[in-house]
Every structure is written in structure tokens, then in C-alpha cells.
Amino acid sequence: MSNIYEMFGDYMYKETFHNPKRAQKILCLAYEAFGLKSKVFPNKNLSKANQYLANVTMDAIVKPFSHPENSVLTSIFFPSELIHAFGLDPLCAEQFSAYINGAKATRAFREIAEGAGIAETYCSYHKILMGASLVGVLPKPTCIVNTSIICDANNLTFRQVAQDENVPHYYVDVPFEKSETSVQYVTKQLEDLIPWLEEKTGCKLDWNVLKQNLVRSKETIDTIKETYTYRKNRYVPNDLTSELFQALAINTALGTPGALKFAQMLLEEYKQAPKSHARKIVWMHTNPQWQQPLKDIFNYSQDWQVIATDMCFATLDIEIGPEKPLESLARRMVYNTYNGHAQDRIQATADMVKKLDADGVICFCHWGCKETCGASAMIKNNLEAQGIPTLILNGDGVDPANSSDGQIQTRVEAFLEMLEDHAA
Secondary structure (H helix, E strand, O other): OHHHHHHHHHHHHHHHHHHHHHHHHHHHHHHHHHHHHHHHHHOOOHHHHHHHHHHHHHHHHHHHHHHHHHHHOOOOOOHHHHHHOOOOOOEEEHHHEEEHHHHOOHHHHHHHHOOOOOOOOOOOHHHHHHHHHHHHOOOOOOEEEEEOOOOHHHHHHHHHHHHHHHOOOOEOOOOOOOHHHHHHHHHHHHHHHHHHHHHHHHOOHHHHHHHHHHHHHHHHHHHHHHHHHHHOOOOOOOOOHHHHHHHHHHOOOOOOOHHHHHHHHHHHHHHHHEEEEOOOEEEOOOOOOOOHHHHHHHHOOOOOOEEEEEEOOOOOOOOOOOOOOHHHHHHHHOOOOOOOHHHHHHHHHEEEEEEOOOOOOEEEEEEOOHHHHHHHHHHHHHHOOOOEEEEEEEOOOOOHHHHHHHHHHHHHHHHHHHHHHOOO
């Protein structure tokens, strides 16, 4: 099967340069076909909840390819309940690049972006997005709405893509300081965004739908939080890809019926799951789910499990009030643990490790991510000061050109061996 993917990637490389619009259509057909395959013949190694989640995330990528005129390009931490309340489909930038990786098609877009002057050291998620936009493979969105949270590349990437695609762009500035003043500042930006979106898209905000979305968001978050009471000692088979999909469910898909159904299915599976004897890892940041050594170690393993990812619990403790929808959305952005001082993110991870009695933390420093890479020494020192073994793992979440299988395998296996010795 891997040879088929590699052959498809080689074909996409040639087609991207030869006929970009055809390459776009082929990608869409490939995603539709794989989505159908997953529904008819799901991955039986996964739990039913994660099988369902794979379909939810695939549908979310197919819609903007099939109907780009109905899509809004966003960053992962922008609250998509608002986009959905307009009857529009969010296209998450990070999700787009992750799916390009899944199609083994990153090389052409990296080369195109770097050929246009984008630095080799730039975030690969954003570089692939920009390359796809420059060559014409990115489905042209009706507009772009993004936040400033965590990623400094947001400030350049979305502005540049808006220029390349000739579409309007709205930037939500989320202050570093976590305060009610910051919440009101962001709320005002969301209030201004509503007439802007109505003008640019021709769609009207349905306030009732927005409130219903937030009711579902609250129920989804509460249900996901309940799963953490079982993760400490129950085994539900998962893989690294599902961890990324869960991050999308908690962010881009939050407020949708699909995200809520996934959360409910996952909770029921944990309630009925057998006892787990696996060693437990809490993961920080994105992960290179495509990398074979990590797949061999963690996917469906009963020995080592990634039982939580900080991108999935970055907003779990923030109150959602459907009666004040815009203020609730603003508060979720401001108090996101990825916003503000790195210490907030560190402490949230430490608290989760203690709650789940995890054995250690792997902090993945994704290529070009200044925030996580810059904070990595602080993350390691602070967590280990609290008695939590921590591995800082350098690599790339989507681009194989920037990561070595051998180095990844050696470092992770050595860390896990150390954890085994520590537990003995």
C-alpha cells in the first residue's frame, strides 16, 4: 500500500507543475475515494470512535475542495462555530498541509514556495500552503480569517495567501495578556467581523445557529473532559493520526454534530474499555504521524500509548456560555494555553501528566515553529523540575525532507528505555 502512495506522490509532483488545476481535481477525487474507502472498509485497528473521527475530518477537507466558493481559510485556533453559523465551511491551514502530506505530495509545494523566496526554515505547514496557493492547487476560498495565537507565521502566511488568491483577509489580534480587558478587545473584533463576513461572502449570520453551535461545543468539551477520568487506566486503541484528528475535532470542528458524536462515542468506549497496562506519554504540539519509526512504536500499541496531546486540552477548562456567544469565543482564544506565556502551557501539561499518572512527556519541536522551539529549554527544565521526564524531539510534522527516521527512532527508543528503567 505504501508503494501506491509513493507512486501517487510522484504523479502529483509532475502534475502540479504541468497542470495545477488538474492536480487540484485529482487531489479532491483522491480524498473523496479514500473517504469512501474509510466508510466502507474502516481501519479495524482503530476504535469505532476514531474510525468515525477519520470520516469527519475527511469530510472537512473534501468540502472546500468540492465547493471552494463556500469555504473560509482559517488558522487552527480560530473558533469555527462562527464560520459554521454563516453556513460556510472552514478550511484549516494546518489540516490542508497535513492532508497534502497524507497524499505524499508535499515536495512540489515546498520547492515552489522556496523558489518564490520563502525561507527553508519557515514552518512547513505554512510553506506547503503557500506553495499550493502560488501554483494554483489550493482551492480558492471566499475569504481568509485567522488569529495571532501561537504562530508568528500567521502574520505573514495568511496576508500573502490573500494577496496571491486576491481574496479579502480579516486578522483577529489576540493579546498576549490574559485578562477580561483582552476578552473585550477580541469580542469587539468578532463583532466587527460579522458585518465584514456578511459583506464579503453574501451570507448572513444565523444567531440561533451560533448559539446552538456553542451548546454543542460545551457538551463536546464536557464529554471529552470526562474521557480523561478513564484514560489513566483504560485501553482504547489509537494512533498518532487520530491524535491530530482529535485536535481538529476540539478546534476546527468544534460545535458541529460530528465532533459531538465523536466525543460521545469515545466516552462510551473508554467506559467499556479493558484495563490498560501500557506506559503513558503526554505529547506536546503536533506530531509527525507519517514517520514510520513512531508509527511502529505508538500506533495501536498496548505497551506505549500517547494518551493526551496538549493541542487537545488547551481550551478544555475555559467556560463556554451560549448566552454570550461572541464573548465566549473571545475568551476561548484569550485563555487558550497556547496564547500568552509558555508557562501556562507547561503547567497545563504538568497537570495533565499528574492527572493521568503519565510516565513522561514528548515535546515535538516542529520545523520552523519558533514558539515551541524557543520555549523547549524552558519546557524541559520546568517539567523535569516537577519530576516529569521530558524529551525534546526535533522533526517535521508534514515534510519528510526535514526529518530523519534514524534519528527520531534512536532518540525516542532511548527515552522510552530510560522511562522503563525509571519505573523499575
